[in-house]
Amino acid sequence: MKSLLAGLAMTAVSLWGTFSFAQQQPRYPVDPQTKWAVGAKPKPADELKKQLDSGSTVLIIDVRPPANFEKETIPGAINIPLAELEVHLKTMPKDTFIVFTRGTGGLSSQAAKLAEELGFQDTTFCPVSKWKEQGYQADPSTKK
Numbered sequence: 001m002k003s004l005l006a007g008l009a010m011t012a013v014s015l016w017g018t019f020s021f022a023q024q025q026p027r028y029p030v031d032p033q034t035k036w037a038v039g040a041k042p043k044p045a046d047e048l049k050k051q052l053d054s055g056s057t058v059l060i061i062d063v064r065p066p067a068n069f070e071k072e073t074i075p076g077a078i079n080i081p082l083a084e085l086e087v088h089l090k091t092m093p094k095d096t097f098i099v100f101t102r103g104t105g106g107l108s109s110q111a112a113k114l115a116e117e118l119g120f121q122d123t124t125f126c127p128v129s130k131w132k133e134q135g136y137q138a139d140p141s142t143k144k
Contacts, residue, residue, distance in 0.1 A: 028113040030106070036125075040109035040116075043099050043124040045134040052076065060099045061085070062128075062141070063111045072138040074101050074131050079141060082107055089118050100125040 028037040036042065051058055052075070060077040062069045069079040080088050082102075092098075098115055102108040105127035115123040132138050 026106075027110055035104070035106045036109035037106075037113040040112040041124045042105065042109070042130075043126040045126055045131045045136060048074070048099060048126050048131070049134070049136055057097065058099055059096055060101060060126075061111070062101045063108055064102050068103075069141050071140060072128065073141050074099075074126065074128060075137065075139050077101060077141065082111060085111055086114060086118070089115055089120070092120075094119045094121065096120065097122045098124075101128055101131070103127060104129050 026037065028039075030036065031038050048058070058076075060074050062073045062077040062079050063082040063085060064073075064079070065081055066079055069077075073079070098112075098120060100108040100111040100115070100123070102111075102125075105125055108125035108127060112123045112125045128138050
């Protein structure tokens with residue numbers, strides 16, 4: 001019985017280590033200058049602001065952990081942490097226009113590439129830092 005429990009514990013530790021490592025490594029190639037996923041399409045903050053102001057249907061997904069999301073985000077964003085994103089994307093209509101966001105764009109660009117790989121035709125990303133550089137409010141999220 002002890003050897004069974006020890007084996008299960010070792011398996012859990014091994015899986016946790018693999019999962020942790022996978023979360024730290026970019027899934028898609030990264031541009032060395034920008035640190036963004038190669039081929040991901042950035043959405044300039046001013047263009048996103050115009051779309052939002054015009055009433056266009058835009059799904060903004062903030063892929064940060066909930067604690068960071070609750071501090072600040074692009075208004076109207078929902079929170080789906082990056083580790084949970086793939087499962088959620090598989091249930092969404094592929095014609096959804098999605099803008100991913102996170103701090104500086106590295107992981108939100110990875111999220112945009114993931115969505116593209118899963119069949120979404122119109123995905124982009126806009127880092128919260130770029131949003132704030134334009135002088136736009138990055139309000140704390142509102143919990144639903």
